Amino acid sequence: MNRKEKILIMGACGQIGTELTAALQLTYGVNNVIASDIKHSDKLPEGTLFETLDAMDVKQLLTIIKKHSVNQVYLLAALLSATAEKNPEFAWKLNMESLFNVLNLGKEKIIQKIYWPSSIAVFGPTTPRVNTPQFTIMEPSTVYGISKQAGERWCEYYFNKFNVDVRSLRYPGLISWKSEPGGGTTDYAIHIFHEAIKTKRYNCFLEENTTLPMMYMDDAIKATTQLMDAPFESVRIRSSYNLSAISFSPKEIFEEIKKHIPDFSISYLPDFRQKIAESWPATIDDNCARNDWDWNHSYKLTDIVDEMLKMLSNDLKKLF
Ligand code: SER
Numbered sequence: 001m002n003r004k005e006k007i008l009i010m011g012a013c014g015q016i017g018t019e020l021t022a023a024l025q026l027t028y029g030v031n032n033v034i035a036s037d038i039k040h041s042d043k044l045p046e047g048t049l050f051e052t053l054d055a056m057d058v059k060q061l062l063t064i065i066k067k068h069s070v071n072q073v074y075l076l077a078a079l080l081s082a083t084a085e086k087n088p089e090f091a092w093k094l095n096m097e098s099l100f101n102v103l104n105l106g107k108e109k110i111i112q113k114i115y116w117p118s119s120i121a122v123f124g125p126t127t128p129r130v131n132t133p134q135f136t137i138m139e140p141s142t143v144y145g146i147s148k149q150a151g152e153r154w155c156e157y158y159f160n161k162f163n164v165d166v167r168s169l170r171y172p173g174l175i176s177w178k179s180e181p182g183g184g185t186t187d188y189a190i191h192i193f194h195e196a197i198k199t200k201r202y203n204c205f206l207e208e209n210t211t212l213p214m215m216y217m218d219d220a221i222k223a224t225t226q227l228m229d230a231p232f233e234s235v236r237i238r239s240s241y242n243l244s245a246i247s248f249s250p251k252e253i254f255e256e257i258k259k260h261i262p263d264f265s266i267s268y269l270p271d272f273r274q275k276i277a278e279s280w281p282a283t284i285d286d287n288c289a290r291n292d293w294d295w296n297h298s299y300k301l302t303d304i305v306d307e308m309l310k311m312l313s314n315d316l317k318k319l320f
Pocket of ligand 1: 080081082118119120121144171172173174183184185186187
């Protein structure tokens, strides 16, 4: 592993960023990881090097890159599916401009490696929903999905045209307890744990049988670092890799939580996010990731429920 890496994380205070910052600090050392975001969060590990950065401000970005001699960038700043529907123009601007800023730094050879997340949102209502293949019909119907699909095309273009070493994963819904989810359609799978512990009641914004692909954050971090550590030649897909762990519906996760909290109850009141969820795959075929760089997930639904309930209950005890 190259210990001379200097890494900048953009959008470091979000759901993925806070955990990825900690993971990269462990591997590369606290002084080689610079967290940045539009504003600081106390969720970042203590002692983290932090820079305030608007991901759309290319001048500010370049100043930070030069100041710290950064050679690798993880661009996590984005508006997610539900939030983007409320502010489409800004979502498009933020999601695309930030990507171009970073890809162009790769083109100019100012940075050597880029990570940029895509999502299951690149798929749409005309995509086969079961075992969705890596290469298939992609007609996303959300602003977020459109921006991720366009972004994937640009990543592949910059790789082919300018030899930019950009790597990407199509994350499913990510479940974590350390920080809040960021305005996505899959956020219910985190809210449900908080409400199960606090009030023993949950009103779900998706219908009970809406199955979506999901993953525990530890697996997502593992996949991300594995992809970034993989040899250049092994990363054969330069748009974005399908990535999968488990799939479940609100009813299935509710039943699993109920095994631990018998008087937990749920009601369903679907809102605009139901339509988004219905346009996405139920299960994903991620054989390319498994073959190209040995991806394998560790957490099953039962493991996730055990750990989420344990960690969130501990967190709550600390508060009172
Ligand atoms: N979790 C994301 C969302 O719901 C999908 O990438 O928007």
